[in-house]
Amino acid sequence: DAKTTQPTSMDCAEGRAANLPCNHSTISGNEYVYWYRQIHSQGPQYIIHGLKNNETNEMASLIITEDRKSSTLILPHATLRDTAVYYCIDNTDKLIFGTGTRLQVFP
């Protein structure tokens, strides 16, 4: 079973930052935090991952709390194409998906 908890849904205005939280209170020391997203009827797409430090790439930023029990995925300037289900995962060898957050970006 998935070990992370996320809000069921969120809305964000186009052009604004979308901040998606995730709780992973049972994460162990060697487990990374991964974020994937799934646009309707497509396979999941990798976004970003991190262990302890904050990370940034061309898609998003990942902020991990010092105790590593939660993290936030930040899409700095959300577009309509970012509407998707976002999954936060903290497993090591297998990706076990939880229910994710359905992000709706509106004009």
Added chain:
Amino acid sequence: GAVVSQHPSRVICKSGTSVKIECRSLDFQATTMFWYRQFPKQSLMLMATSNEGSKATYEQGVEKDKFLINHASLTLSTLTVTSAHPEDSSFYICSAKSGTAAHEQYFGPGTRLTVT
């Protein structure tokens, strides 16, 4: 970036027949491939882990005799749904791992199976 394909993208079959879904890693060798199933409005459920040249490891509750997995080469894994029933209608997604880290796992576009 790494590309994983699935074939077919959509398939309709009659109840009682078997259907095979292929998963290919196009530009890398995948020692490990995974098969997921996703029902409407639900999350992805891991069905099995497939290592090249060995038997697949099935998750609890997944019938290995019904969902036959073959990983004959480093670029191809197949999932055969045997004696399909309408309740097997689902979105089947494979993924392939290019390395040892979980983020080196790339997903296919999925196959929509409808059993009539």
